[in-house]
Amino acid sequence: MGPVMATANVRTPVATAKSPLRVAIADDHRLMLDGIRRALEAAPDLKVVGEAMSGGEMLALVPRVRPDVVILDLRMPEGDGMSTLAAIRKDHPDIKVIILSMFEDPEHIDRALGQGASGYVVKSINPLDLPAAVRQVMEGTVYHPPGRSGQSGAGEGPPGGLTERELTILRLVAEGLSNLDIASRLYVTEQTVKFHLSNIYRKLGVGNRTEATRFAYRNGLVE
Numbered sequence: 001m002g003p004v005m006a007t008a009n010v011r012t013p014v015a016t017a018k019s020p021l022r023v024a025i026a027d028d029h030r031l032m033l034d035g036i037r038r039a040l041e042a043a044p045d046l047k048v049v050g051e052a053m054s055g056g057e058m059l060a061l062v063p064r065v066r067p068d069v070v071i072l073d074l075r076m077p078e079g080d081g082m083s084t085l086a087a088i089r090k091d092h093p094d095i096k097v098i099i100l101s102m103f104e105d106p107e108h109i110d111r112a113l114g115q116g117a118s119g120y121v122v123k124s125i126n127p128l129d130l131p132a133a134v135r136q137v138m139e140g141t142v143y144h145p146p147g148r149s150g151q152s153g154a155g156e157g158p159p160g161g162l163t164e165r166e167l168t169i170l171r172l173v174a175e176g177l178s179n180l181d182i183a184s185r186l187y188v189t190e191q192t193v194k195f196h197l198s199n200i201y202r203k204l205g206v207g208n209r210t211e212a213t214r215f216a217y218r219n220g221l222v223e
Contacts, residue, residue: 021138024050024067026058026084027100028076035127036071036100043131055079059087067095069134071121074101074108082115089116096137132195135188139165161203167221169196174213174222 023046027033033051040046050065052058056078058070070088074081085097096118101108104122112120119137121130162170165186172182179197183190197209206212216222 020045020047021069021134022047022049022065022067023069023071023134024048024052024058024061024065025071026052026055026076026081027073028053029073032073032123036130039127039130040134042128046131046134055081055084055087058084062088062092062095069096069098069118069137071098071100071134074099074103074112082112085112085115085117098134098137128191129195132189132192135192136195162200166196166200166203169193170200170212170216171222173197173209174216 023040025033025036025040025048027036030053033053037048037051040048049067050061052061054077055072058072059079062070072081072084076084079087081099081101085099088095088097097116098119098121099112099117100121100123101112102123103109104124109120119133121133125133168186169182172185177185179190179193183193186193197212200212201207204212204215206215
């Protein structure tokens, strides 16, 4: 599954071992549903509280299990991902919704984000990255496929369309901090830092920390 991103503020961890994030998932293919559940349950701070195989089933499930995040397949019977997204946003506006799809084109992504999705994840994403995507959505990040910066218009925001979280991480990288040090500083996992870095590199068109640091200094992002 290949990652998909965009805005977040620095915060303390969104979940603890005592209160894991509650996630409900919907996909009309049992194999995919099982794969999503296994990927999420590998993370100690996430808990799958419900599964559905249609939009209608998910709408009935949400008020019962009260999830923090809902992952919806874009194409499902009895209410596809978009109509189910609209219903959840209307009746449960505090719940974050991630659209899961095989489509990576701008039209599908923009439509989902435009209608209130908190994230868009393509099915080619590495299962190991799925928990990080859920955490980022809870932090306020818009998560989208490679090649999409999540920013629009020249001159808006930092160079390269970086989010506030990505800009913070870039500055810490420029200071010489390791991934582990950055994770400790920001109260996130090292995997989440790595995930942010992959998006930073892609957006800036660089291949490593040295090139990213050079970009930061050249564009006045660090002193």
